[in-house]
Amino acid sequence: MLLAFDTATSRVTVALHDGDRVVAAYDADEAMRHGEMLAPGIERVLAEAGATVADLDGVAVGVGPGPFTGLRVGLVTARMLALTRGLAVHGVCTLDVIAAEAAREGGDELTVVTDARRKEVYLASYGGGRRVWGPEVVRPEDARLHGRVVGRGGALYPDAFPGATGPEHPSAAVMAEVVQGGEVELLPAEPLYLRRPDAAEPGRPKRVS
């Protein structure tokens, strides 16, 4: 069985695929609580399917780009679960999952934009069933758009992305299906941060008066 999850957006999404179909799924839209929601979510989909971790033979995890703190929850969970059970871990670009779901709903010429905070979005463009641009982090007004626009960024920046539609967040059920179906690029389970940490080297100590 393949366990899939993504924590790179404000959603925590978990799904279990038995080789034929998705047999259990769990989505929680509680931003800032990824660390609390993911492990119980995994426990829940396993229980719902009457499965245990011993039934798993692979893990697929969203590698972002997305807000770092939540992103790391998914990655460290996948890596440790793989370590305990000797499983393969497949990384999947979070934007690819949104694109896959959007493409099913009509037309695969599209651009995915998600919330990168700080008045920026994560962006990737798709055509012919694959990613043709990105992922990158960009200001909405500087975004190069290709086809229709989907993803949470559309709701956040309607002026820059008028008429955006489709899924706002990734679905682990879709991730599990496209991984099983070999319809998505598999990446190492490494975070796509796309930004360096904010930190400035200090100057000389300030004078005291």
Next chain:
Amino acid sequence: MGRTLPAWHDPPVSSPLVLGIETSCDETGVGLVRGHELLADAVASSVDEHARFGGVVPEVASRAHLEAMVPTVERACATAGVRLDDVDAIAVTAGPGLAGALLVGVAAAKSLALGLGKPLYGVNHLAAHVAVDQLEHGALPDPCLALLVSGGHSSLLRVADVTTSVEPLGSTIDDAAGEAFDKVARLLGLPFPGGPHIDRAARSGSSVAIDFPRGLSSRRDLERHRFDFSFSGLKTAVARWVQAREDSGEPVPVADVAASFQEAVCDVLSRKAVDAAVSQGIDDVLLGGGVAANSRLRVITEERATPHGIRVRVPRPGLCTDNGAMVAALGAEMVARGRAPSALDLPADSSMPVQQVSA
């Protein structure tokens, strides 16, 4: 949601094999203990990545924790000669500490617990600094007085049972002691983290060369803050003294400044710790946290405690600084005493109160 993992065996196992994870700051620590026996203490530090910033950068620390987690767990298992499947329970620092850093450890611990089908214990970082001494000096006396001093904490605690009863008697009202060491080191042009460098420089200096202030030690301050600390004024006094020297074109006597500063910190810490023990009728003082690795603090605390018949316990320096063994030690004690494990929705709590030993 909120269900706990399989409940612990009844009766409790006396010498459980516990894996502990610590990620509250810049050390990725993974320890393995069996009861009071230390089997492995693997630590990956990102301190070198922070040094040029003069302090720990939370995002840099969090990234390093993610990268170090799997290799550090593997190294701990290899050192201890155990397989993950042999572990009886997983313990993890749930707080206090840097939120993003804690979360990497907590998520890792949950995943281990889930993958291995073993109970999870989310514990308090400060209580773990106390529990670690059991690995070196055996069971903790009941009660004991703990002085915990590090870059993030400076607290006096009355510990009756390290798994349930940790009572704060006092703490710093501004900077932590270790923070003062870092800031003074920077003034003196010494590298980060400052503690070991000041300790080394102080050895060739005079501790009475400069009379730096002792925070919260006047009669009036003692009325309200008998067991509290303040290091901010001391740091400013050192900055003023160094600046006056530089302004007058004279060289700064680094060794003397280091020794006199260190003496001011250790004087107050040791005096208040012994006073607290005497006033509480406690015969054992325990030092913990990174500053407990300071050579002068150990000596002066013993000098002051001995006339009162008070014993001083100090873990070796490697166990005073942040590590996973201390978390495993507290986890093992929780298991041995039959304490309830944590739920899988355990949050990381960056401001976890010291009284809360587990979550």
